[in-house]
Amino acid sequence: MKIAMLGSKGIPFPGEGGGVERHVEELSVRLAAAGDEVTVYVRPHLIRERGQWRGVRLLGVPSIPTKHLDTITHVFFSTLHALFGGYDLIHYHGVGPSTLAWIPRIFAPRAKVVVTFHSQDRFHKKWGFFARLFLDFGEWTAVRFPQATIVVSHALQSYCRKRFGAKTHYIPNGVAAHPKPRAELLKEFGLAAGEYVLTVARLIRHKGIHLLIEAWRNFPTDLKLVIVGAPSYTEDYQQYLQELSRGDPRVKFVGFQSGEMLAALYAHAALYAHPSESEGLSLSILEAMSYGTPVLISNIPENLETIDHSGFAFQSGDVADLADRLAAVLKDGAKRKSVGERGQAFVKEHFAWDAIAARTRRLYEKLV
Template sequence: MKIAMIGQKRIPSREGGVEIHVEELSLRLVEMGHEVTVYNRGKKGFPHNREYHGIRIVTVPTINRKSLDAPVYSFFAAVHALFGRYDVIHFHAEGPCAMLWLPHLFGIRTVASIHGLDWQRSKWGNFASNFLLLGEKCAVKYADELIVLSQNVRQYFKDTYGRETLLIPNGVNRPEIRKANLITQKYGLRHGCYLLFLARIVPEKGLHYLLRAFAEIDTEKKLVVAGMSSHSDGYTDFIRKMAAKDKRVVMAGFVRGPELDELFSNAFLYLLPSDIEGMPISLLEAMSCGCPCLVSDIPENTEVLGPFGYTFRKGDPEDLRQKICSILKEGPSADKAVQARKYVLKHYDWDLVARETARSAYRNVKAEGKDTG
């Protein structure tokens, strides 16, 4: 089949879960013999590649402002895709789904993947939130197949719209467990001497809860904060000011490659204090490395973590502080971490994700749709 992907900022990239998902899915679809075109968002300072490991890349213009980025990009991408003679156009994330009606109008079959209920995220203003909600409704009304990543979001669409969905979660690659080397040279970090937060620095990830809790904990261990801002520069400045008050906090910024592997492989504890999630890839990655995990008790986190880690009450810095103190005192369960690694590598695999997407979403679209090629 000829398949188009619309929604991610760009690939290759680790800017967010959508970007990782689209890249991993597209690579495997190409290996299966499909023709895949990915529509990247143009941005100054980023290369405009035309091909990536067999994936065709089309870069479309956008306006790099928080409220206009997704609407402008997704409009131009959807219009361009109308002339691509694709068998299916696969939209990712709620914002870009607002343009899903265009290929539907022209009889082109569509799939929508909802990576989270984005309109709930506090970083968006009224215009952006309404646009995201419009995208959600367009996906419900026009998508031939609607994919969600978690059981909680699946239930949301059934209760709110009466719409049945396909549940296909994120995946993870088998990681390389690395000894502390780069992180020792760069930050002075050694195995087991630090706690790790690794996610985008946006309000819904709850980093402010963690910094508040960590400030009141008597420990020599450091807290490593790894991640980049995403349309939330004001919040990032706020976080940097909070972090500057505690010398134990290491602001590592955006990390990838061997440095990322080392951070996961050597952390004493991985923390994800989020208020809202789609399905956290960083949590899957931490578990796949055998890293003990403490997360907020929202369904999207607990569905992934299962019985293999620790939870605290969402939005409660004091409960978070107490849970961290308890784990520091007693030590994390090595047995849980080992079980978590085995479970994740067995059940959350990108090869499985790609095969299920092709089998359940694309095959149905191909069978039901008219010949577009």
């Protein structure tokens, strides 16, 4: 099959990227390895790679690189290009990009159109009133414009059924099997195995990093709090987090990380904390669990779905409860170890990328 991927910032996974970019990367390389001809449309101001990358064609298409116009203009120009690409299938990622999925339905009717509904983006706190209205409309287009809609969590599937009466296909995010990386890599940041709590997220408000820092300030411990991530048109929030943690040397911002360093940070943390207030299905939680690292997550349905009693939870948005849970979980090393091992087995069984890519390909084949 000849497949186009639209809606992400691009691959290889960029520093400004999030779960959508990781999802597109992991899915695309596996489809290419299965023999499909896959093109990912990338944003030239973020992605330097061009041509073939791990069997995937990377095609740079311009955008207007501002907070509100970057995604939609990139998807619009990519869609126009895709009309003449001879694709069997055009796959839009995200509810915002799905608002343009009508174009190939009309002007390239031979191509089948799929949308992945990754999250309810209108709840992301970086957006203003009109942007949220647009993203609300995007939820409707995500289930009405394509021939098939994929959702990454059962919570989103239930939402689409109740609000829109729409049938969707549940295919979650995933993780790959990893060897445990060397703890010596941590020395670059002055860290040691088991002596820090980790969180990994874009520095945007709905990820709740400020809640974690507030809880940490009132939590007596010698452990470090390590924050991995970069802003996404949210430099003001990044500055707020730095001000919030000022004077506490236990809090370390290490910026965007990838590859073996990120793997080492996940694998050797005493605990992974994820205080997000809105998600689709968090890849960061799954990644942490894949290394056997226990997780403490906010109790929103999309997060609870990832652990299935194989992790710890706190009341979303409640700083006092987060602090209490941190204290209780970090005090019991034996329980953390057993929960981490259970979580690792759970994600291996239910969230393996190879199986997820195969399920996605079977859906494509039914459509084509």
